[in-house]
Structure formats: C-alpha cells, structure tokens
Amino acid sequence: xxxxxxxxxxxxxxxxxxxxxxSDTIVPFLYQENVLTDSQVEDIESQPTNRQKTLKLLDxxxxxxxxxxxxxxxxxxxxxxxxxxxxxELQTPPGTRSxxxxxxxLCLSSDVCHLPxxxxxxxxxxxxxSRLASxxxxxxxxxxxDLGLSAEALFRCRSDHSLSxxxxxxxxxxxxxxxxxxxxxxxxxxxxxxxADVHPSVLDDILxxxxx
Numbered sequence: 001x002x003x004x005x006x007x008x009x010x011x012x013x014x015x016x017x018x019x020x021x022x023s024d025t026i027v028p029f030l031y032q033e034n035v036l037t038d039s040q041v042e043d044i045e046s047q048p049t050n051r052q053k054t055l056k057l058l059d060x061x062x063x064x065x066x067x068x069x070x071x072x073x074x075x076x077x078x079x080x081x082x083x084x085x086x087x088x089e090l091q092t093p094p095g096t097r098s099x100x101x102x103x104x105x106l107c108l109s110s111d112v113c114h115l116p117x118x119x120x121x122x123x124x125x126x127x128x129x130s131r132l133a134s135x136x137x138x139x140x141x142x143x144x145x146d147l148g149l150s151a152e153a154l155f156r157c158r159s160d161h162s163l164s165x166x167x168x169x170x171x172x173x174x175x176x177x178x179x180x181x182x183x184x185x186x187x188x189x190x191x192x193x194x195x196a197d198v199h200p201s202v203l204d205d206i207l208x209x210x211x212x
Contacts, residue, residue, distance in 0.1 A: 005069035006062045008086060017054040018194045019082060027057065029075040035064050051197045120187040123177060132189070133169035140165070142196035144172040147188070148179070 009016070020026065027044055030036045036044075040060050047053040061068050076083035124132070136143060141154055149157075149172055157175070161167035177184040193199075 001062045001064070001066065001068050004090070008089065009058055009061065009069075012086070013055070013058055016058065016082070017051045018197075019199075020054050020076075020079060021050055021199060022054050022057050023050070025078055026072075026075040027053075029077075030057075030071055033067070033071045033074075035068050035071045036060065049197050050199070120190075121185050123182060123184050124173075124186060124189065126174070129173040129177065130166075130170050133166050133173060136169055136198070139196045139198050140169045140172070143192050143198060144169075144176065146192040146195045147173075147176045149176060 023045065027036065027041055031038075031041050044053050044056045044060070047056050061072060073083050073086065133140075144154060144157075145151075153175060154172065157168040157172045161171055180188075
C-alpha cells in the first residue's frame with residue numbers, strides 16, 4: 001500500500017472504527033477481491049464488537065498490497081460519504097485541510113457532520129427521545145451511563161418499567177434531559193452513542209425529521 005494511503009487510514013483510524021459496519025458488505029467484498037484471506041476474514045469476524053472488527057481490518061489492510069486501498073474505497077458503497085471524504089482529502093494539498101474539534105482533518109460522519117450547530121445544539125423533544133429509545137438495543141444502559149445517569153437511576157428506570165424496555169430507556173433519556181437542561185443536546189447524544197459503540201446512524205431517523 002502507498003505510504004500516503006497508509007498514513008490516511010492511520011490518521012482516521014478512530015473515526016473510521018466509529019462509523020463503519022464492516023461485516024455486512026466491506027469484509028465480503030474485500031474477500032471477493034482477494035484482498036483478504038480466509039484466515040484474515042475469520043480473525044476479523046471473531047472480534048466481539050464492530051469497533052474491534054474495524055480496527056482489526058485497518059490493522060490488516062496496509063500489508064495487503066498495492067490494490068488494498070483502492071479495493072477498500074470500492075467496498076464503501078454503503079458508506080459513500082466516507083469514501084468521498086477520504087478521496088477529497090487525498091486531493092487537497094497539505095496545509096489547506098480544515099480541522100474539526102475532534103482533531104481529524106475531515107469529519108467522516110454522514111448526517112451529523114453536515115448538520116449546522118443550530119441543530120446539533122438543540123435539545124431533543126419527547127417525541128424525538130421516544131424515537132431514539134425505540135432504536136437502542138442492549139447497549140442502552142451504557143449510553144445512559146455515559147450521559148451521566150447513576151447506577152441507582154438506571155435501576156429505578158428498569159424497576160419502574162420492568163415490562164417495557166422502551167419505557168425504561170425513555171425514562172432515562174427524559175431524566176438526562178431534565179437534569180442537564182440546555183446542555184442535553186443532540187451533539188451530546190451523538191458522543192455518548194459513539195462512546196457506547198453504537199453506530200451514529202441510530203440518530204438518522206430523528207435528525208432526518210429535524211431536517212425536513
């Protein structure tokens with residue numbers, strides 16, 4: 001792999017592992033293109049979380065020859081915004097690339113990075129929190145703890161809504177919003193979702209409603 005391509009993947013390593021879902025299409029495509037071997041596919045898929053699968057893939061790619069980077073870009077059909085941003089950075093002269101708050105020259109998130117601050121800084125409504133609660137899976141407790149809820153508060157949410165996971169998640173989200181006030185923003189939700197290894201697309205439904 002070209003040193004420039006290796007450096008680009010290394011620079012965006014943490015951002016990529018928070019954005020990509022590699023098992024569905026990326027790994028199968030790279031295997032089809034003979035970039036990955038059987039044992040490498042098994043090694044990637046044996047990782048317990050999607051973040052770790054992506055990190056393992058990024059560890060392997062630089063050693064897979066001159067076609068690896070081009071094939072990786074082609075595998076990003078379902079993540080076209082990431083492919084476009086990587087290509088854009090490659091075409092941008094050094095020293096002229098914009099840098100976001102995260103330290104990455106270009107943000108690779110699909111919807112969230114393209115939203116203006118006026119939306120990211122808004123406090124979600126009850127309806128929006130309810131929609132988010134319906135999208136979260138077993139990682140909901142990790143999300144709420146990252147948002148600042150205590151173990152005791154989580155226990156109360158579970159016990160008060162023992163027959164409804166959606167009700168427990170929504171109660172926790174509403175409690176977070178009440179305790180944080182104007183600081184309970186979409187941006188903070190996005191950060192906590194990523195910290196809990198939840199793909200940012202979970203927010204897509206809510207954000208798409210806001211953009212229409």
